[in-house]
Amino acid sequence: MSGTAIEVRGLLKQFDDFTAVNRISFSIEPGEFVTLLGPSGCGKTTMLRMLAGFIRPDDGEIYFNGRLMNDIDTSERNTAMVFQSYALFPHKSVYENIRFGLRMKKVPKEEQAKRIKEAMEMVDLMGLERRKPYELSGGQQQRVALARAIVTRPDVLLFDEPLSNLDAKLRDKVREDIRRLQRMLGITSIYVTHDQAEALSISDRIIVMNKGHMEQMDTAYGIYEKPDSAFVADFVGSANLIPGMMLHCENGIAKVETDIGTLEGSEFKEDMELDKRSKLGYEVRLCIRPEDIRACDDSGENVFRGRVTDQIYLGNTRDLILDVRGRSIRCTVRKTQEFETGGEYPFSVDRAFVHVLRKAGR
Amino acid sequence: MERQKKRMPVLLGALKSLLMAPGLLYIILCAAMLIAIMIGQSFGYFQITGDSGFTLQYWQSFFDRQFIDSLIYSLKTGILSSVLALCICYPLAVMISKSRMQKTLLALMKIPMFIPALVASFLLLNLVDYNGFINFILTGLGIVKEPLRMRNDKYAIGVICIQIWKNVPTQLIIMYSAVLSIRKDITDAAHNLGCRGLSYFIEIMLPMTISSALVAILLVFIGVFGDFAISSTAGPVYPNTLSSLLQMKVNLFYDWGQASCIGVVMVAVAIMVICLYTYLSRLLMRANG
Known part of the structure; x- marks a missing residue:
């Protein structure tokens, strides 16, 4: 287990009949920034709270730096959590909030002052020491929460949807701050969000969760390009x-019969279950990103014709809703490209961008 | 049209005042006016018997030993009962808030609220009486040789015990809500940063619930300070509470003037306590945001 900051083995948590986390295992390298991504109720916050020590798992083990944490109280795990609602102590000043963890850990006073100054400089809070949380903006409050977390020099930083209460612009700024600080300090971090754009932009690796299961753990590129x-x-x-329906599968290229025509797709993961089970006639699903479909001139690979039923203007791009032999297909085009609603046009997609997936899925 | 628009808020304001009139009239007649009459009586006006006219004689002969002892006694029982009841309520509120049987426990704890003070007093006398349950246990276990005098004692132990029993539910309801109002994420953040047990109470719970604690103390203090029923049954023969003294002045000596002086002092103490509470709450509000 050396070289692993966090290892989770078969973690299970049930609330009455509901299984929030269903035997999940993964490991995280030191200094890595991992995001738990999934829809509401998928178990990501429960997972985070088990790592923090707020909830006791029903089964499975949690190791921090090789040490079993299951029976260790949250106050002794040396983790620091940044909460969605900031969770600042309303009766304490900014300085006292940041100092709180150091006092509890009985850090000498001189060291306290030095660390607080460093932390406040890092998050750009100098001059706000005496303010109370209610006198700060949302972004400032979140930075106090961040300073309060990093000042204790934790082994693991935990983030529970820390940006969801901020407006879009501020969210980008604080997100950059979090990533910059995490890289600078090299603290192993776990971040919970339901915002896929946030997860893709901030993480070294992402764990996608669904209904208590781990669907995939990969880099942002792997998650998006090779689901x-x-x-x-x-x-x-x-x-x-x-x-x-799979017609042919050879040299990493799968030929699949679909109701929009026969398409060729990449068989992107050799060790995938699909590879073992993908015999001819096996039912699959093709995944095509809207931005990978392009208008063409009836030539090339994977060509199909679609009638434009609707156009959605998105500012920098435009989405077309196509009717391809009765199936609705979404396609993203440049905003300068002209299409007539009701008109029929040829479209194509490179086979490298046609991902073959198992049909069965959660 | 424009003028009509301007008149509308004025009319609405007048209508609102009219709707408040029954409540306002009740307060003016039953509180302000009666207090004014009482103050007047203490200076010789509005006399029920004899001539009315300005005099300081009631106040001049008022501050005797008996009055001072009664005032100290009332303040002592009021402060001790409200503070001790709060000391019981804090841990109780925390325990109940963490319990799975919150509703049942709260319902059970509220029982003393629905028992009249006099009945409560007689019920509790069974506990604190010379031959009561506590003395039975203490002598039975050999802890004391002679039964302790907890009823009608000069230290008012019996009275304070009964007052606590009677007032714990009132304070518990306030403190339970206050404890519940501490957001879970704040508690989690404190625990996560290494704050547990007593330090959690001192650093987080106490500062965040202190304003509710002040309300709880205030409500119980005012009630105990003006108590008559419990002190009459379980209190000492001397000193009396201010209420008992007032009753004696009226019923035994027909001295409405001095009785009014006692009433004025009781109201003044209540107002001072409320002013102190308001001042402290403002300080706390400024500190807690």
């Missing part, structure tokens, strides 16, 4: 999921 399941493909970004 393991229809759920991951659909949840992270936008995807056209087209059911089909």
Whole structure:
């Protein structure tokens, strides 16, 4: 287990009949920034709270630096959590909030002052020491929460949807601050969010969760470009999921019969379950990202014709809703490209961007 | 049209005042006016018997030993009962808030609230009486040789015990809500940063619930300070509470003037306590935001 900051083995948590976390295992390297991503109720916050020590798992083990944590109280785990609602102590000043963890850990006073100054400089809070939380903006409050967490020099930093109460612009700024600080300090971090754009932009690796299960753990690129399941493909970004029947599969290229025509797709993961089970006639699903479909001139690979039923203006791009042999397909085009609603046009997609997925999925 | 628009808020304001009139009239007649009459009586006006006219004689002969002892006694029982009841309520509120049987426990704890003070007093006398349950246990276990005098004692132990029993539910309801109002994420953050047990109470719970604690103390203090029923049954023969003294002045000596002086002092103490509470709450509000 050396070289692993966090190891989770078969973690299980049930609330009465509801299984919030269903035997999840993963490991995280020291200094890594890992995001738990998933829809509401998928178990990501429960997972985080088990790591923090707020909830006791029903089964499975949690190791921090090789040490079993299951029976260790949250106050002794040397983790620091940044909460969605900031959770600042309303009766304490900014300085006292940041100092709180150091006092509890009985850090000498001189060391306290030095660390607080460093932390406040890092999050750009100098001059606000005497303010009370209610005198700060949302962004400032979140930075106090961040300073309060890093000042104790924890082994693990935990973030529970820390940006969800901020407006879009501020969210980007604080997100950058979090990532910059985490890189600078090299603290192993776990971040919970339901915002896929946030997860993709901030993480070294992402764990996609669904209904208490871990769907996939991979880099942001791997999650977006090579989703393991229809759920991951659909949840992270936008995807056209087209059911089909495998006709041929050789040298990493699969030929699939679908109701929009026969398409060739990449068999992207050699060790995937699909590879073992993908015999001819096996039912699969194709995942095609809207931005990978392009208008063409009836030539090339994977060509199909679609009638434009609707156009959605998105500012920098435009989404077309196509009717392809009765199936609705979404396609993203440049805003300068002209299409007539009701008109029929040829479209194509490179086979490298057609991902073959198992049909069965959670 | 424009003028009509301007008149509308004025009319609405007048209507609102009219709706408040029954409540306002009740307060003016039953509180302000009666207090004014009482103050007047203490200076010789509005006499029920004899001539009315300005005099300081009631106040001049008022501050005797008996009055001072009664005032100290009333303040002592009021402060001790309210503070001790709060000491019981804090841990109780925390325990109940963490319990799975919150509703049942709260319902059970509220029982003393619905028992009249006099009945409560007689019920509790069974506990604190010379031949009561506590003395039975203490002598039975050999802890004391002779039964302790807890009823009608000069230290008012019996009275304070009964007052605590009677007032714990009132304070518990306030403190339970206050404890529940501490957000879970704040508690989690404190625990996560290494704050547990007594330090959690001192650093987080106490500062965040202190304003509710002040309300709880205030409510119980005012009630105990003006108590008559419990002190009459379980209190000492001397000193009396101010209420008992007032009753004696009226019923035994027909001295409405001095009785009014006692009433004025009781109201003044209540107002001072409320002013102190308001001042402390403002300080706390400024500190807690």
